[in-house]
Amino acid sequence: MSTSTESTNPGGRRRADRAAAPTATGSSAAGPGNTPLLELRNVGITFKTTTGDVEAVKETNITVMPGETVAIVGESGSGKSTSALAAMGLLPENGRISEGQVFFHGEDITHPSRKRLIALRGSEIGMVPQDPMSNLNPVWKIGFQVRETLKANGLPHADKDVVQALKDAGLSDGERRMNQYPHEFSGGMRQRALIAIGLACNPRLLIADEPTSALDVTVQKQILNHLEKLTKEKGTSVLLITHDLGLAAERADRVVVMQKGRVVESGPAQALLQNPKHPYTQQLVRAVPSLTPEDIGAADEGDAAQEIVQIKELVKEYKIRGSWGRSTQFRAVDEVSFTIRKGHTTAIVGESGSGKSTIAKMLLGLEDITSGTIHVDGKDISTFSNKEWFGFRRRVQPIFQNPYGSLDPMRSVFRSIEEPLRVHKVGDAKSRKEKVYDLLDRVALPRQLGDRYPNELSGGQRQRVAIARALALDPEIVVCDEAVSALDVLVQDQVLKLLGQLQEDLGLTYLFITHDLAVVREIAHDVCVMESGKLVEVGSVEQVFENPRQDYTRRLLDAIPGKDLLEV
Template sequence: MTLVDIKGLDVGYVRHRRVTPAVLGLDLTVAAGEVVAIVGESGSGKTTTANALIGLLPANGRITAGSAVVDGIQTAGASERTLRRLRGSVVGLIPQDPMVGLNPTQRVGHQIAEAVKLRGLAGAAVQAEVLEHLAQAGVPDPELRARQYPHELSGGLRQRALIAIALAGRPKLIIADEPTSALDVTVQKRILDHLGGLVHEQGISLLIITHDLAVAADRADRVVVMQHGRKVEEGDPATILRTPREHYTRQLIAAARPVVPHFDVRDQVAPEPILQLTDVSKTFPVNDLRRGARGFNALDKVSVTVPRGQTHALVGESGCGKTTTLRIALGLETATGGSVVLDGDEISGLSWNRLRPLRRKAQLVHQDPFATLDPKFTVAQSVTEPLVSFRIGDRRSRLQRARELLDQVALPHSYLDRLPSELSGGQRQRVAIARALALRPDLIMLDEPVSALDVLVQEQILQLLADLQAALGLSYLFVSHDLSVVAEIAHTVSVMSHGRVVEQGPVAEVFTNPKSAHTRELIDAIPGRRVVDAA
């Protein structure tokens, strides 16, 4: 039985009274109980296809031709009333951005309960199902998490809450739009295993939208490759991987990282540290209605060293303490105990006035550059903002510095007048890196800098970071849940679990001869077995 049947679909966006095509002539089917993956780089039309299918296109989105049928109902041009009957009970959506998908004013459990109640349940049965779905989605301590608001959860936990909401309606089709891009590999494996179990046990169909060919190859019955709004290739994973017809597909395969990474032989003599954390602990107060006020130990005597001119990575599951460690290292969070030494200066407990001059030595690049770049600032204003803040130079010298910075991150000078909305994800990340370089820091801290980017753009950004390190002698503290990325860029690594460092050392040594069971679990969970087998 065919659950989804798309024929000749054209979708575009109205800009300046003209329709810009986003999807062109797409034919796509999904059978009951089938897993189909749509892969392609940013802007290929993957998400537009999913949104058009269930009537969630933005206000300027238009279906200009073709049809889209879900469970026998024509959704192209359907009324909002018809579409609402489909959403949740027939089609469950797992969006990519958890902060957009969750209501910030409602507790997580309440939002899952709404989906459960649509199936006619009431009373104690609703709460029982809420906790069940949270547990199925890999959320630890479901009772506590159900009572929390989205802002009280980590990014990974928010994503798992969205997955729980999608599962709560027990739909016939789940559309998963980059459902695990923000998750570490072990949680990613648990989530995808669970979704795969639903397919096999209950006959649910799964449409996965992803830029990660490894995930698609491991999980899908059929892979659809899209580029520039068109379907360029389609087939089972083995055929796509072994005998791809299109050059673009071969590019995607070449960019996929191996499951067992190849390690360059690196200098084993560690330089002096530029950053040293010693026995750093952090306890956050937690107000629990049932248990009263208590402390949550986010970090427990964490010691990390970043060698000068090299890259040290922090890896581990969501909530393990990676980002908290980074924030303490940057002085954005105060440690409960321990020492933080930046370039020979102890920064623990310093006042804002005494810490501010030291911020010129260390800068931060966030995971989502679109959220951290002021949408009203041009590129020139964004990259010179640190210079203005520290009152360095005049308008003319700052503009010259902006041109130098764009040269360093391989963007043309013509981009100086552009706004963030006019840039691709990779281009925005280059601007964020340029801004971090503006004050000529010695250390750059990078919090998941490529997790939201497709594999081809990931390669470009990682190569850019490596080139900048070689040219400028930069040191990096690199936070990531992607071990294959870490293997490519880092010299040394600390593996974290539940607020502690369970293993650390040179990347090659830790990843090829892991001593910790947790490290072995992380390595075993890296997707891409089919990609390797096809090579």
């Protein structure tokens, strides 16, 4: 892809805008004599609501050939998951296929009987859903849930069959794992369990709906490698739903781009994403965080910024209960030392369980420090009185990963943003109202949204509300814990630009916790790399990305999906 123009994002970091050279694309790989495994022909999907019918998907054509991997990309609400769920007959009760036809290996399954639908699921079409914790029953053992899938499809379901299904999905110690519950599994292990369930019946088509969006890059790579190996061995076709364009470029044979319920472009993955033709696809590609070396930007000028946070030999240990009342000590953070420069962004990266979020929680006072110190402006936070903690929390505010979980569903947007001002007795009702509206303006949300509730907002709007709430008390330090990991690429780009603009305008200091190294390259100035509770590498973003000293850091960088797409 060629570079035509260069633009500076609001945080001062610079990146090249990728030019989009048009290329011809096709909606189907089917040729004479080839029968598609799955085909959506001019499909429309309508939902019945209290205000009337809403057409969520319109005139959609998607084809998946035997043995092929097709990725559907697009922002949230574009119709990706809805189209896939329609193929399995899993639309909500108020949803229906209102036009067009769905074919599976030549059979019209647009409106199948319930008996045929049940026969199709599992043995013909399998599914790996997005959130393993929500899709695994927390009170059933993993083995029982795999066994039920095999049993429901009339397949052998003895212990050895369950163990084999788990081993096929990458859980080598299946004999032990089958007797554990979902909460005893890591995120990657839970995702493998869902893959085991999805592939247990050897389906001809596997629908994978954001199967690795919440996983760190190395675990994601392991799971996708194993899934690719399994599907090739079994000859399984894959319909991959994702907002990660790098993943689509690396893993799919073809890509289908959806916008507002319509397919706007489709074609071979690499060709389409390197030379997008449709303006929306071009917009998606431009929004992908770039791994290209960039200028440090305004925030790094002078390079002698004050160290506002000093973390020294920090340790956090947890007591883990074992059998027979015994307990052991688990060290989640192991003698970690680093500093955070004022007005800069310091990112902490590493795999799940590396201790990233635990450090953030100790800085916020949400976890006690076992040993070591955290100084903010020279003051040891472990010595704070209750009154000092109350004042400190005006200076340090969090933005969490899931804005829907961190916003009270019973409070309006206005009340959610106003709450910190009320708790800290800032101003009177009139001045607080003006402050809330000013914050809505600052995060580019219409003031009329103040009367809405979280469930009435998009994911990007909810995250903007969470940012506005964090800024209500005029903090100096903002802790962003996976603040953009659940957002699609366009909304993520908007939020990152907003954070950069706010840093430039207000002089904010960010501690940015993330597993997405492409995002780190976009927004951070300094990087701390953690592995198993230890700090293994620290330096400027340029040093760490261009000349990593540790094998672990190199493995993290190598695991970024679609590096060719990002390095432009």
